[in-house]
Amino acid sequence: MKELLLTGNQAVAHAVRNSGVEVVSAYPITPSTPVVEEIAKMVERGEMNAKLILVESEHSAMSACIGASLGGVRAFTATSSHGLAYMHEMLHYAVNARTPVVMAVANRAIGPGWNIWADLSDSMSQRDVGWIQLYCESNQEIYDSIAMAYRVAEHEDVILPVMVCYDGFVLSHTSMPVKPDDLREFTGEYEPLWKVDFENPETHGNILPPDYFMELRYEICRSHAAALKIMERVEREFYETFSRRTPLIFESYRLDDADVAIVTAGAISSEAKIAVDSLREKGVRAGLLRIRCFRPLPSHRIVQALRDVERVYVFDRSVSVGSEGQIFQELRSAFYGFQSSPEICGYVVGLGGRDVTSEIFENAVTGRINSEWVMEVVV
Amino acid sequence: MFDCYDLFDEVQLFYVMKWEIRLHGRGGQGVVTASKIIAEAAFAEGYQSQSIPFFGAERRGSPVTAFTRISEHEIRERSQIYHPDYLLILDPLVMRTVDVFQGLKSGGGVVISSPSAIERDVFPNIELTVGLVDGVGVSIRNDLVVAGNPVVNIPAIGAFLRIFPEISIECVEKIVLEKFGNRSVRALYSSYDETEVFRIRGSREKKKEERKKPEKVWIPASKPAKGVAGITGYWRDFRPVIDYGRCTGCLNCWIHCPEGSISRKNGDVEIDYTFCKGCLVCLAVCPRKAISSEREVSA
Numbered sequence: 231m232k233e234l235l236l237t238g239n240q241a242v243a244h245a246v247r248n249s250g251v252e253v254v255s256a257y258p259i260t261p262s263t264p265v266v267e268e269i270a271k272m273v274e275r276g277e278m279n280a281k282l283i284l285v286e287s288e289h290s291a292m293s294a295c296i297g298a299s300l301g302g303v304r305a306f307t308a309t310s311s312h313g314l315a316y317m318h319e320m321l322h323y324a325v326n327a328r329t330p331v332v333m334a335v336a337n338r339a340i341g342p343g344w345n346i347w348a349d350l351s352d353s354m355s356q357r358d359v360g361w362i363q364l365y366c367e368s369n370q371e372i373y374d375s376i377a378m379a380y381r382v383a384e385h386e387d388v389i390l391p392v393m394v395c396y397d398g399f400v401l402s403h404t405s406m407p408v409k410p411d412d413l414r415e416f417t418g419e420y421e422p423l424w425k426v427d428f429e430n431p432e433t434h435g436n437i438l439p440p441d442y443f444m445e446l447r448y449e450i451c452r453s454h455a456a457a458l459k460i461m462e463r464v465e466r467e468f469y470e471t472f473s474r475r476t477p478l479i480f481e482s483y484r485l486d487d488a489d490v491a492i493v494t495a496g497a498i499s500s501e502a503k504i505a506v507d508s509l510r511e512k513g514v515r516a517g518l519l520r521i522r523c524f525r526p527l528p529s530h531r532i533v534q535a536l537r538d539v540e541r542v543y544v545f546d547r548s549v550s551v552g553s554e555g556q557i558f559q560e561l562r563s564a565f566y567g568f569q570s571s572p573e574i575c576g577y578v579v580g581l582g583g584r585d586v587t588s589e590i591f592e593n594a595v596t597g598r599i600n601s602e603w604v605m606e607v608v609v
Numbered sequence: 610m611f612d613c614y615d616l617f618d619e620v621q622l623f624y625v626m627k628w629e630i631r632l633h634g635r636g637g638q639g640v641v642t643a644s645k646i647i648a649e650a651a652f653a654e655g656y657q658s659q660s661i662p663f664f665g666a667e668r669r670g671s672p673v674t675a676f677t678r679i680s681e682h683e684i685r686e687r688s689q690i691y692h693p694d695y696l697l698i699l700d701p702l703v704m705r706t707v708d709v710f711q712g713l714k715s716g717g718g719v720v721i722s723s724p725s726a727i728e729r730d731v732f733p734n735i736e737l738t739v740g741l742v743d744g745v746g747v748s749i750r751n752d753l754v755v756a757g758n759p760v761v762n763i764p765a766i767g768a769f770l771r772i773f774p775e776i777s778i779e780c781v782e783k784i785v786l787e788k789f790g791n792r793s794v795r796a797l798y799s800s801y802d803e804t805e806v807f808r809i810r811g812s813r814e815k816k817k818e819e820r821k822k823p824e825k826v827w828i829p830a831s832k833p834a835k836g837v838a839g840i841t842g843y844w845r846d847f848r849p850v851i852d853y854g855r856c857t858g859c860l861n862c863w864i865h866c867p868e869g870s871i872s873r874k875n876g877d878v879e880i881d882y883t884f885c886k887g888c889l890v891c892l893a894v895c896p897r898k899a900i901s902s903e904r905e906v907s908a
């Protein structure tokens with residue numbers, strides 16, 4: 231397959247078309263708008279046999295996707311920032327109703343302090359709704375993630391929605407070479423375990439009193455745990471099909487013999503790799519653990535991977551206001567109770583599109599950054 | 610050092626008076642209001658009190674539970690009541706679907722609003738004081754039928770005061786007068802006077818509690834089927850009766866019945882009394898006034 235130079239948003243659109251999505255519903259918001267514009271063109275040109283439902287809000291977009299999914303078809307939407315926040319109620323709905331919708335989230339800060347640029351606040355604010363969350367580093371990974379997301383979401387042990395997150399502009403509007411493999415066979419036909427069936431009517435989303443509600447939530451949590459196992463399988467199959475290693479849970483980069491480890495998610499991880507290489511050249515045995523899947527959090531696997539390092543430097547492109555960066559919080563709690571825990575420190579970087587360079591990671595590791603908030607763009 | 614908490618615990622153990630009351634009835638009967646009135650009256654008498662509603666499906670006629678706690682000290686519980694000292698049963702029909710006596714303490718008190726006597730084998734095998742009153746009758750006689758529903762909560766409170774001396778009827782009267790006016794006060798007093806109080810040791814042996822473990826819940830979906838909410842016909846105080854001489858078959862009642870218990874058969878409408886819950890919506894919407902109501906006495 232010939233490589234194309236695609237933006238992150240275009241990569242999403244190509245992947246959606248090539249994954250056999252049948253219903254797309256969306257409302258435009260920067261920086262995810264071009265995803266749907268691209269899909270609209272594909273539908274118009276007849277390249278994509280899907281129904282495009284344009285609605286008046288993100289809340290309705292998600293509702294339409296849930297309806298489509300309950301109707302037994304593969305559904306997709308894309309959004310960002312305020313749009314994602316506006317969907318919040320229906321994000322819960324999609325989880326509890328068990329609709330394996332896939333959504334692309336071009337990560338963007340939330341205003342006011344009107345800001346259209348990248349940080350992960352929007353999707354991090356939705357970490358507790360029960361969606362599986364994948365974070366991407368490159369446009370190829372975005373492309374691959376869409377197809378892999380459907381495989382995980384629709385697996386009978388999972389049946390949960392997945393959001394594929396990628397930094398706004400930094401990836402969404404930046405073009406990179408992408409190999410647009412034919413994903414049709416990999417994603418296969420969607421065979422729903424249940425769907426709205428007019429011959430055999432059921433009430434969906436009905437009342438569930440206290441005697442039953444915990445059981446519903448319990449199964450959702452169990453499915454999250456099961457999702458990690460399914461992801462391992464999907465990773466393997468993806469490699470066997472396309473000869474390309476696209477991690478789903480996390481990526482370990484030069485971590486095997488590392489003394490210090492950087493932990494990140496999203497596009498800044500790519501800069502962190504430059505820092506790791508540079509540190510290694512200077513004799514510091516550094517490595518990177520790049521989180522791909524933040525929900526479910528692969529705590530055990532992360533602890534395994536970082537057990538032997540001395541120090542861990544966590545970089546969050548978001549902050550839980552009143553506390554700390556989300557990945558930082560969760561990493562420390564993953565290590566709770568382990569005797570040999572590395573020292574873990576956390577930094578907040580790159581909010582609202584402030585640029586993040588490899589020098590920031592390098593300086594943190596070599597002790598040249600003393601604040602938990604990295605304000606300056608070190609070049 | 611003097612530890613005041615230890616002392617407080619001991620004082621509580623020996624001296625604190627505390628009563629827990631559980632109320633059973635059906636949506637529309639004022640169960641929650643009764644729980645509130647009792648709590649307010651106890652509070653006015655100088656006690657600490659708490660009234661907790663527990664709502665099920667918001668549906669007229671479905672079983673409803675409420676709880677009242679009365680204590681001399683701060684009430685720390687926020688949970689439901691599992692071992693009540695008193696029970697108020699506003700509707701004897703609830704006993705068919707809910708194990709109302711569950712957890713009732715020996716020596717406790719029970720108020721039952723029922724038009725007929727209650728058999729001994731209905732009560733559990735413990736010492737009980739019972740206050741029995743025909744709440745519906747009191748309500749009808751005092752003109753307390755609201756939207757087709759006889760108000761039974763005020764009569765039940767009247768009966769309760771006969772077996773619970775901590776609250777004076779004058780205190781309740783003030784609250785009832787302010788909230789509901791004269792007719793309710795009259796109903797309160799006539800029920801207080803009419804209540805038959807007796808002691809009984811029931812003969813029903815405790816059923817072994819098998820807590821039903823819910824099946825795996827995957828999706829919030831259900832199949833519509835006849836009678837999934839149980840025999841809703843048990844909820845009925847009044848029975849709608851169609852006068853076929855007047856009925857024109859316009860189907861207005863059929864389309865309005867919230868329980869789907871009116872069916873069309875050979876051009877005639879027909880009420881399924883197994884599931885008709887007695888809400889009398891059909892009576893209200895019939896343009897020919899072809900539906901009348903009869904009191905159910907088959908408690």
Ligand code: SF4
Binds near residue numbers: 865870880885886888
């Ligand atoms: S038949 Fe009439 S009274 Fe009975 S449930 Fe239907 S509307 Fe209510």
Ligand code: SF4
Binds near residue numbers: 851855861
């Ligand atoms: S509404 Fe009255 S007249 Fe019409 S079908 Fe029902 S009973 Fe008959």
